[in-house]
Amino acid sequence: MSTAPRLTALDALHRSLGATMTDFAGWDMPLRYGSERDEHNAVRTKAGLFDLSHMGEITVTGPQAVELLDFALVGNISTVGVGRARYTMICQEDGGILDDLIVYRLQEQEYMIVANASNAQVVLDAVTERAAGFDAEVRDDRDAYALIAVQGPESPGILKSLTDADLDGLKYYAGLPGTVAGVPALIARTGYTGEDGFELFLKPEHAEGVWKALTEAGAPVGLVPCGLSCRDTLRLEAGMPLYGHELTTSLTPFDAGLGRVVKFEKTTNEGRFVGREALEKAAERAETAPPRKLVGLIAEGRRVPRAGMQVVVDGQVVGEITSGAPSPTLGKPIAMAYVDAAHAEPGTAGVGVDIRGTHEPYEVVALPFYKRQK
Amino acid sequence: MSNASNPTHLRYSKEHEWLSPAEDDVATIGITEHAANALGDVVYVQLPEVGDTVTAGETCGELESTKSVSDLYSPVTGEVVAANQDVVDDPSLVNTAPFEGGWLFKVRVAEEPKDLLSADEYTAFSGS
Numbered sequence: 080m081s082t083a084p085r086l087t088a089l090d091a092l093h094r095s096l097g098a099t100m101t102d103f104a105g106w107d108m109p110l111r112y113g114s115e116r117d118e119h120n121a122v123r124t125k126a127g128l129f130d131l132s133h134m135g136e137i138t139v140t141g142p143q144a145v146e147l148l149d150f151a152l153v154g155n156i157s158t159v160g161v162g163r164a165r166y167t168m169i170c171q172e173d174g175g176i177l178d179d180l181i182v183y184r185l186q187e188q189e190y191m192i193v194a195n196a197s198n199a200q201v202v203l204d205a206v207t208e209r210a211a212g213f214d215a216e217v218r219d220d221r222d223a224y225a226l227i228a229v230q231g232p233e234s235p236g237i238l239k240s241l242t243d244a245d246l247d248g249l250k251y252y253a254g255l256p257g258t259v260a261g262v263p264a265l266i267a268r269t270g271y272t273g274e275d276g277f278e279l280f281l282k283p284e285h286a287e288g289v290w291k292a293l294t295e296a297g298a299p300v301g302l303v304p305c306g307l308s309c310r311d312t313l314r315l316e317a318g319m320p321l322y323g324h325e326l327t328t329s330l331t332p333f334d335a336g337l338g339r340v341v342k343f344e345k346t347t348n349e350g351r352f353v354g355r356e357a358l359e360k361a362a363e364r365a366e367t368a369p370p371r372k373l374v375g376l377i378a379e380g381r382r383v384p385r386a387g388m389q390v391v392v393d394g395q396v397v398g399e400i401t402s403g404a405p406s407p408t409l410g411k412p413i414a415m416a417y418v419d420a421a422h423a424e425p426g427t428a429g430v431g432v433d434i435r436g437t438h439e440p441y442e443v444v445a446l447p448f449y450k451r452q453k
Numbered sequence: 454m455s456n457a458s459n460p461t462h463l464r465y466s467k468e469h470e471w472l473s474p475a476e477d478d479v480a481t482i483g484i485t486e487h488a489a490n491a492l493g494d495v496v497y498v499q500l501p502e503v504g505d506t507v508t509a510g511e512t513c514g515e516l517e518s519t520k521s522v523s524d525l526y527s528p529v530t531g532e533v534v535a536a537n538q539d540v541v542d543d544p545s546l547v548n549t550a551p552f553e554g555g556w557l558f559k560v561r562v563a564e565e566p567k568d569l570l571s572a573d574e575y576t577a578f579s580g581s
Contacts, residue, residue: 090564099490114548115519116494308493383495383517404519405496412496435515435522 087132088225088283089290096304103307104196105134111306119234119309122272123449125301126231128293129310133209135199136224136280137192137206141215144188145193146347151209152180152287153332153354155342164252164269164318168332168340169202175328175358176335178202181269183254191220191265191280197314203346209353225286228311230276234302234453238277240296241289242266251275260292271310273317273449289333312404314412318375318447324386325373325415331361336364336373375404375448376432376441378412384432384441391431391438397422400432408449415446458522459485460552465575466528468510471552472569475562479534481526483556484547487579488490492518495547500525500536501556507533514557516547527560528569535559 084107085094098109109130111118121127139166148156154167164183168176178198183191194202199221207217235246244257244266254267262285269275281289289323294302300362311321320326325335331354333339341358343350364370376384383405390398398418406413414432422430427446431438463471469488473481489495497517507527508579516527536558540546546555570578 099493114494312519382573383497383522385522405494405517 085133087130088286088324089130089132089227092287092306093130098306100334101307104133106196107170108133108402109306111308115306115308115312116407118303118305121303122231122274122305122309122313123408124232125303126229126237126276126297127272127309128290128297128302129228129230129305130286130290131159131226131228131278132277132283132286133143133196134226135194135196135202136220136226137194137199137203138218138220139190139192139206139215140218141213142188143214144190145220147206147210147213147215147217148182148190148192149347150352151180151206151343152410153341153352153358154182155345156182156184156190157347157360161185161187161434162253162255163269164254164267165248166252166340168337168360169205170331171328172354172357174328174331174354176322176330176332177205177328178322179326183267185254185256185265191303198322200238207272211327213224214278222248223282224280225283226278226280227286227293228270228276228278229297229302230270230272230305230364231302232272233297233302234276237293237297237300237302238266241292242391246277254278256316260289262289264289271317271319272313273319273447274313274451311402312407315402315404315415316408316447316449318449319417320373320415321402331358332368333358333365334360338365350371356420369420371417372420372424373401373446374418374425375446376400376403376414376416376430376445377409377444377448378414379440379442381412382434382437382439383412384414384416384434390418390441391433392429394438397430406448413448414441418443459487459572459576461572463572464528464554464569465572465578466526466529466569467578468526469579470526470528472528478561479559480529480562481556481559482529483551484525485575485579486551487581489548489551489555490581492516492523492547494519495544498544498547500541501533503533503536507531507535507560509564517544518552519529519559525557529560529562529566530564531560531562533558535563550553565572
């Protein structure tokens with residue numbers, strides 16, 4: 080594809096802040112503004128501000144909106160109350176993961192799906208196709224929203240000064256309409272950093288004003304703008320999967336260790352949903368012959384494992400790295416890897432990673448690497 | 454990102470190393486601020502060892518940053534006479550002081566390529 084990269088409503092602002100930009104799924108996005116380690120630490124200890132306008136929003140409305148979602152996705156969307164959100168997935172007929180998603184129930188008959196930027200079109204196409212026969216409308220709302228996230232322990236205080244919404248009453252994985260800095264926004268207590276925080280869905284023309292208001296309100300408590308680079312190390316420490324790394328079409332949710340997102344006990348559509356038969360078999364396989372398991376690895380040395388590198392025991396390949404980075408919080412390189420069940424127990428001895436020819440020792444640990452204190 | 458100001462007494466390779474003028478045939482080598490900025494936070498540095506022979510334009514170590522690993526090239530041919538242990542212990546020196554405390558290794562120069570750049574030429578080449 081030779082098309083020019085897409086720009087978010089905050090593009091000029093990023094450039095004025097001196098951001099290093101990068102192509103991400105066809106969008107020109109901030110990679111970092113200064114040091115990605117400083118940005119990472121700000122989110123862990125104070126607050127960080129992210130432009131996530133590249134994420135894909137799809138609105139589903141109508142009398143049978145929930146029936147459509149129960150059919151198209153693997154989760155039990157019927158049980159999501161108004162104002163709540165749910166982490167779920169959309170799978171192929173063969174059970175392979177097309178994308179992981181967050182679904183917000185905005186009204187009785189109105190839902191918003193948020194898809195990964197790289198999969199937004201795939202998800203839109205799949206949901207649209209699966210809508211045949213349902214009394215529901217599927218709307219591409221990618222251009223309707225800018226998305227700003229404020230994440231970190233100081234984020235409730237920062238946002239409180241700018242909104243009329245009852246943030247104390249807003250639970251984790253919930254989202255409600257309100258105003259921020261005087262403009263309408265969907266305020267959601269979600270994020271991808273392992274910290275408390277909020278995601279604000281706004282009209283693109285309001286994005287710059289809200290960004291500036293948050294910057295001003297957050298400056299006294301150490302809020303800084305953050306790029307995608309630290310977002311990746313934050314989510315890795317929090318053990319959160321990333322599509323294209325831990326999740327792919329060649330894995331079912333059961334292979335990814337996320338079988339719990341698949342709900343077979345749905346009440347709508349007589350329990351029918353796309354991928355059901357294949358996923359039932361995958362669930363059985365997972366019981367009888369455990370697939371490779373997603374584990375955490377912590378380096379004993381300083382070399383950083385990267386996606387695609389082999390996990391080795393006694394010279395034998397027993398797994399593959401899916402994501403790896405130096406962890407600012409742990410001060411050591413960390414990675415997620417799919418490893419044969421025999422070597423997946425925390426504390427398993429003798430596990431190494433083949434880093435450009437040398438086998439570096441690693442400790443197998445349970446995920447996540449980092450859990451915030453509540 | 455700040456505009457790199459490339460010291461005029463150094464010479465530069467197109468692989469973004471700098472080279473100090475040789476004193477007693479020994480030159481100091483590092484990477485430029487432009488390269489350090491492009492890498493992001495450097496977290497691991499593997500340098501050639503004292504006694505190794507390095508060859509101009511060939512790999513002699515690696516620099517690992519948050520997002521990627523990059524080969525380190527030598528801008529000259531010769532014998533390594535020193536490696537900067539400070540930068541091995543604290544790789545962030547490459548980012549904070551690329552032209553000073555973040556130097557990487559010293560070489561007794563046997564042969565120097567003809568196409569090393571001046572500061573002005575390098576600034577034009579790298580765009581910063």
